[in-house]
Amino acid sequence: MFRLDELVHRLGGELIGDGALQVARVATLDQAGEGDLAFLANRKYLARLAQCRASAVIVAPDARGLTALPRIVTADPYVYFARVAQLFNPPVLPAAGVHPAACVEAAVPASASVAAGATIAAGASIGENVVIGPGCHIGRNVVIGDDTGLEAGVCIYHDCVLGARCLVHAGVVIGADGFGFARERDGSWVKIPQSGRVVIGDDVEIGANTTIDRGALDDTVIGDGVKLDNQIQIAHNVRIGAHTAVAGCVGIAGSTVIGARCMIGGQAGIIGHLHIVDDVVISAGTLVTKSIHRAGVYTANLPVQPHADWVRNFAHLRHLDALTDRLRALEQRLDKASSAD
Amino acid sequence: MFRLDELVHRLGGELIGDGALQVARVATLDQAGEGDLAFLANRKYLARLAQCRASAVIVAPDARGLTALPRIVTADPYVYFARVAQLFNPPVLPAAGVHPAACVEAAVPASASVAAGATIAAGASIGENVVIGPGCHIGRNVVIGDDTGLEAGVCIYHDCVLGARCLVHAGVVIGADGFGFARERDGSWVKIPQSGRVVIGDDVEIGANTTIDRGALDDTVIGDGVKLDNQIQIAHNVRIGAHTAVAGCVGIAGSTVIGARCMIGGQAGIIGHLHIVDDVVISAGTLVTKSIHRAGVYTANLPVQPHADWVRNFAHLRHLDALTDRLRALEQRLDKASSAD
Amino acid sequence: MFRLDELVHRLGGELIGDGALQVARVATLDQAGEGDLAFLANRKYLARLAQCRASAVIVAPDARGLTALPRIVTADPYVYFARVAQLFNPPVLPAAGVHPAACVEAAVPASASVAAGATIAAGASIGENVVIGPGCHIGRNVVIGDDTGLEAGVCIYHDCVLGARCLVHAGVVIGADGFGFARERDGSWVKIPQSGRVVIGDDVEIGANTTIDRGALDDTVIGDGVKLDNQIQIAHNVRIGAHTAVAGCVGIAGSTVIGARCMIGGQAGIIGHLHIVDDVVISAGTLVTKSIHRAGVYTANLPVQPHADWVRNFAHLRHLDALTDRLRALEQRLDKASSAD
Structure with a gap:
C-alpha cells in the first residue's frame, strides 16, 4: 500500500487530488477497481478512462483534465506505471550465503547467495549481492558484476564476463563454442577452437533458454541495457549495441553487428557478417539478408491466407x-x- | 505379450480370428513380422495390407473383410494402436521417495519421487505419485497435480500451477518473466514486474526446452489436454484452449488467445494480441499477423526453389x-x- | 609458442622462410601483428596480404609468390589454420574422477571425469576419457563412446547411444519423447509411446540447447561427423547423413531423411517425411516442403524491404x-x- 503523495515523492510527477489516498496495486484501465492505480498510456484508450473504476490514475499532461479521479500527471505514464509496479512488486531475494549443497571453488562475497546444486569453478569473480540460482554452473575465471541475478540452471562457460544488475533467466547458456569449422575436401569438418569470450554489459536481461556463443578469435559483445527475450540464438562475434531489444526466437548469425536502440521482432533472423545501424526496427518473422544503413522499419513476411x-x-x-x-x-x-x- | 482376446477385453473392439493368439509388439504394416500387431490407419496403405506379415492387424470396419489375418475391428485403428502401444510400453517410474541429494523445503507425499539434485522451495504443493527428475527446480508456492512427471532439469518459477497427469520434458522453463519493459525517451528500458503466473491444466505434455512465460498482471493459461512439442516459446498472458497441439519451434507472442483443438505447425509464429478461434489449423512456417475468426486451414509460406x-x-x-x-x-x-x- | 618448422613437421605443408621463427597465436590478416601467424583463405582478401603485419602467413600454392613473409604453403590454408589453432588452444580437460557430489549408479572408468551434480543411472556405459559436466543427467542404459565430452546440464534419456569424440554443449536434450499422439474424435490426444532411441555417431558436435527426440518405433539417427549448431530441433525418426552441418534454430520434422555432406542454413525448416539427397545446401530461413532429389542449392526466402x-x-x-x-x-x-x- 502506498499513498499517492508517497508515490509522487519517490517517483516525481504532479499530484491532482487527495494525496492521502492509498493504492495497493497497478492495473489496466479495464480491470482496475477499488484500491487500484490505473494508467492511460495511449490516447486510443481514452474512452475507457470515463468508465474506469480505479481509485486513481496516471495520465499524460494532455489528459490531465479528462478525468475527475485523483491522478498523477507525468510525461510518460507507461514508464511511470512500470516504476510504480516495481515498488509494488519488489524482488524476493533469497538469503545471502552459500548453500551447503553448492560446490564453490572461488571466493564469494558474504552478500552473495549461491543456491543448492550450483557449481562455481576456480578463478571466478562474483560481485556483491549476486544471486546464483539452483543448478547454475559458473565456469573458470567468469566475472559477474554486482547485483546480478541468475535463475535456475544457467550455464556460463569459462572466461565470460557479465556486468552489473543483469538478470539471467533459467536455462540460458552463455559462452558455448561458436559454430566454426573448416571443411576438408572429403566434406568432413575440422573444428576451429573458439578462443574469444562473451562480454555482457550492465543492466542486461536475458530470457529463458537463450544462447550466446563465445567468439572465435575476438569476443561476442552485448551492450549495456540490452534486453533479450527467450530462446534467442546469438552466434559468435556478434556485437549488439546498447538498449537494443530482441524478441523471442530470433537468430543472429556470426559476426553481425547491430546498433544501439534497435528493436528486433520475434522469430526474425539476421544472417552473418551484416552491419545494422542504430535505431533500426525489424518486423517479426523477417529474414535480414543485407546490411541496413539507414534507421527505420524493415519488413519481409508473407500475408497469411486461407x-x-x-x-x-x-x-x-x-x-x-x-x-x-x-x-x-x-x-x-x-x-x-x-x-x- | 498379450493375447488378442485380452486386448479386446481391455480396450474394446471386435475380434475376428483366434483370440488366444499372442502378440508382443506393435509395428507398421511394412515392418511387422511374426508376433507383431500391425494397424491400418489410412486406406491409402491398403495395398500393404495384402503383403503384411504381422500376426494380427487392427483395422477399421470398412476394411474388416480385406484381410484374412486375425484382426481387431475398431472405429479408429490409430487411436487403438496408440492404446495398445501404451500397454506394451508402460512407463518406467522411479521408486518413490526423496533422494538424499535432493533439497526439499516443502512437504512431499510418500508416493512422490524426487531425484538427486532436485530442489523444491518452501510452500510448494506436490501431488500424489508426482515424479521430479534430477536437477529440477520447483519454486516457492508452486502447485503440481497428481501423477504429473517432470524429466531432468525442468525449472518452474514461483507460484505457477501445473495440473494432474502432465508430462514435462527436460529443460522446460515455466514461469520466467514475460518480456515487458517501458521505454524511456533515451531508449533505455524500465522493467515491468511480471506478477502473473503460469496456470497449466490437466493432461498437458510439454516438449524439451520449451518456455512458457508468466503473465504480467494476469496469468498465462494453458488448457487441459494441450500438447506442446520442443522449443516452443509462449509469451506472457497467452491463453491456449483445450486439446490444442503445437509443433516444434513455434513462437506465440504476448496476450494472444488461441482456441480449443487448434493445430499449429512447426516454426509457425503468431504475433501478439491476436484472437484465433477454435479448430484453426496453421501450416508450418506460417506467420500469423491477423486474428482468425473462422475455423479452417491457414497458410503463408514460400515454395522452395533451386x-x-x-x-x-x-x-x-x-x-x-x-x-x-x-x-x-x-x-x-x-x-x-x-x-x- | 611454436616454431614454424615445428608446425610444418606436425601438420605438413611447405615452409618458405626462417623455420626457427616463433609464432604465438593465429590471427586474421587484418588483425595479425608481431608474433602472429595469419592465413589467406580466400583470394578476395589478397589485397590485405600486402599490408599484413603478421610474423608469418599460411597461403595456398597460387599465392606462394605474393608475399615476402615467412610462409607455409598448403592446399587449404583455412583447414591448416584450424589445425594450428587447435595446437595453440588445446582443450582444458577437468581432472579424471567422480566428484563426491555426483550420483553415479553405473561403472565409470578411472579415466573419465564426472562433475558435481551429475547423475548417471544404472546400466549406463561410459567410455574412456569421457567428461560429464556439472548437472548432466545420463539415463538408464545410455552408451557414451570414448573421448566424448558433455558440457553442463546435458540430459540424455534412457537407452540412447552417443559415439566417440563427440562434444555436446550445455542444455542439450537427447532422447526426449517424439511428438506422437493419435487424435480422438472429440479432439483429445492419446499418447503414442516413443520406444525408439537416439543413436549418434562419432565426431558429432551438438550446440547449446539443441534437442533431438527419440524415435517412435525405430531410432532417430545422426551420422558420423555431423555438426549441429545451437537450438536445433530434430524430431523423431529423423536420419541425418555423415558430415552434414546444420546451423542454428533449424527445425527438422519427423521421419525426414537428410543425406551426407548437406549444409542447412540458420532458421531453415524441413517438414516431415521428406527425403533430401546428399550434398544439398538449404539457404537460411528456407522452409523445405518437398523432397529434394538433386544436389544443389535451394532457397525460399523474402527480400527484406523498408x-x-x-x-x-x-x-x-x-x-x-x-x-x-x-x-x-x-x-x-x-x-x-x-x-x-
Whole structure:
C-alpha cells in the first residue's frame, strides 16, 4: 500500500487530488477497481478512462483534465506505471550465503547467495549481492558484476564476463563454442577452437533458454541495457549495441553487428557478417539478408491466407519471372501496334 | 505379450480370428513380422495390407473383410494402436521417495519421487505419485497435480500451477518473466514486474526446452489436454484452449488467445494480441499477423526453389507494385484503343 | 609458442622462410601483428596480404609468390589454420574422477571425469576419457563412446547411444519423447509411446540447447561427423547423413531423411517425411516442403524491404492469381485484335 503523495515523492510527477489516498496495486484501465492505480498510456484508450473504476490514475499532461479521479500527471505514464509496479512488486531475494549443497571453488562475497546444486569453478569473480540460482554452473575465471541475478540452471562457460544488475533467466547458456569449422575436401569438418569470450554489459536481461556463443578469435559483445527475450540464438562475434531489444526466437548469425536502440521482432533472423545501424526496427518473422544503413522499419513476411487462396496465389510465385516476361511481351506488341498505326 | 482376446477385453473392439493368439509388439504394416500387431490407419496403405506379415492387424470396419489375418475391428485403428502401444510400453517410474541429494523445503507425499539434485522451495504443493527428475527446480508456492512427471532439469518459477497427469520434458522453463519493459525517451528500458503466473491444466505434455512465460498482471493459461512439442516459446498472458497441439519451434507472442483443438505447425509464429478461434489449423512456417475468426486451414509460406530460379523469380517481388502499375497501364491503353475503334 | 618448422613437421605443408621463427597465436590478416601467424583463405582478401603485419602467413600454392613473409604453403590454408589453432588452444580437460557430489549408479572408468551434480543411472556405459559436466543427467542404459565430452546440464534419456569424440554443449536434450499422439474424435490426444532411441555417431558436435527426440518405433539417427549448431530441433525418426552441418534454430520434422555432406542454413525448416539427397545446401530461413532429389542449392526466402515498400509490394501477393488472370485477359484481347486485323 502506498499513498499517492508517497508515490509522487519517490517517483516525481504532479499530484491532482487527495494525496492521502492509498493504492495497493497497478492495473489496466479495464480491470482496475477499488484500491487500484490505473494508467492511460495511449490516447486510443481514452474512452475507457470515463468508465474506469480505479481509485486513481496516471495520465499524460494532455489528459490531465479528462478525468475527475485523483491522478498523477507525468510525461510518460507507461514508464511511470512500470516504476510504480516495481515498488509494488519488489524482488524476493533469497538469503545471502552459500548453500551447503553448492560446490564453490572461488571466493564469494558474504552478500552473495549461491543456491543448492550450483557449481562455481576456480578463478571466478562474483560481485556483491549476486544471486546464483539452483543448478547454475559458473565456469573458470567468469566475472559477474554486482547485483546480478541468475535463475535456475544457467550455464556460463569459462572466461565470460557479465556486468552489473543483469538478470539471467533459467536455462540460458552463455559462452558455448561458436559454430566454426573448416571443411576438408572429403566434406568432413575440422573444428576451429573458439578462443574469444562473451562480454555482457550492465543492466542486461536475458530470457529463458537463450544462447550466446563465445567468439572465435575476438569476443561476442552485448551492450549495456540490452534486453533479450527467450530462446534467442546469438552466434559468435556478434556485437549488439546498447538498449537494443530482441524478441523471442530470433537468430543472429556470426559476426553481425547491430546498433544501439534497435528493436528486433520475434522469430526474425539476421544472417552473418551484416552491419545494422542504430535505431533500426525489424518486423517479426523477417529474414535480414543485407546490411541496413539507414534507421527505420524493415519488413519481409508473407500475408497469411486461407489455405486454398494461398495455393491459388502462391503457385504464381514460382513463375513471377515468366509472368514479367509475358507482361513485357504485351507492352512490346502494343508499342509496335501503336507505332504501326 | 498379450493375447488378442485380452486386448479386446481391455480396450474394446471386435475380434475376428483366434483370440488366444499372442502378440508382443506393435509395428507398421511394412515392418511387422511374426508376433507383431500391425494397424491400418489410412486406406491409402491398403495395398500393404495384402503383403503384411504381422500376426494380427487392427483395422477399421470398412476394411474388416480385406484381410484374412486375425484382426481387431475398431472405429479408429490409430487411436487403438496408440492404446495398445501404451500397454506394451508402460512407463518406467522411479521408486518413490526423496533422494538424499535432493533439497526439499516443502512437504512431499510418500508416493512422490524426487531425484538427486532436485530442489523444491518452501510452500510448494506436490501431488500424489508426482515424479521430479534430477536437477529440477520447483519454486516457492508452486502447485503440481497428481501423477504429473517432470524429466531432468525442468525449472518452474514461483507460484505457477501445473495440473494432474502432465508430462514435462527436460529443460522446460515455466514461469520466467514475460518480456515487458517501458521505454524511456533515451531508449533505455524500465522493467515491468511480471506478477502473473503460469496456470497449466490437466493432461498437458510439454516438449524439451520449451518456455512458457508468466503473465504480467494476469496469468498465462494453458488448457487441459494441450500438447506442446520442443522449443516452443509462449509469451506472457497467452491463453491456449483445450486439446490444442503445437509443433516444434513455434513462437506465440504476448496476450494472444488461441482456441480449443487448434493445430499449429512447426516454426509457425503468431504475433501478439491476436484472437484465433477454435479448430484453426496453421501450416508450418506460417506467420500469423491477423486474428482468425473462422475455423479452417491457414497458410503463408514460400515454395522452395533451386537457388537460381529463386533469384530470377523473387527479384520481382521487390517490384510487384510496379508490375501491377504496368499491367494497369496496358489495360488502359487497350481500353482506349478499343473505344477509339 | 611454436616454431614454424615445428608446425610444418606436425601438420605438413611447405615452409618458405626462417623455420626457427616463433609464432604465438593465429590471427586474421587484418588483425595479425608481431608474433602472429595469419592465413589467406580466400583470394578476395589478397589485397590485405600486402599490408599484413603478421610474423608469418599460411597461403595456398597460387599465392606462394605474393608475399615476402615467412610462409607455409598448403592446399587449404583455412583447414591448416584450424589445425594450428587447435595446437595453440588445446582443450582444458577437468581432472579424471567422480566428484563426491555426483550420483553415479553405473561403472565409470578411472579415466573419465564426472562433475558435481551429475547423475548417471544404472546400466549406463561410459567410455574412456569421457567428461560429464556439472548437472548432466545420463539415463538408464545410455552408451557414451570414448573421448566424448558433455558440457553442463546435458540430459540424455534412457537407452540412447552417443559415439566417440563427440562434444555436446550445455542444455542439450537427447532422447526426449517424439511428438506422437493419435487424435480422438472429440479432439483429445492419446499418447503414442516413443520406444525408439537416439543413436549418434562419432565426431558429432551438438550446440547449446539443441534437442533431438527419440524415435517412435525405430531410432532417430545422426551420422558420423555431423555438426549441429545451437537450438536445433530434430524430431523423431529423423536420419541425418555423415558430415552434414546444420546451423542454428533449424527445425527438422519427423521421419525426414537428410543425406551426407548437406549444409542447412540458420532458421531453415524441413517438414516431415521428406527425403533430401546428399550434398544439398538449404539457404537460411528456407522452409523445405518437398523432397529434394538433386544436389544443389535451394532457397525460399523474402527480400527484406523498408516497411512502406513492403506494404506496397506485398499487398499484391494476396492477388497474384487475379493479376495473372488480368494478364491472360489482355493477351487474349490482343490476340483477338491481331487476328481481327
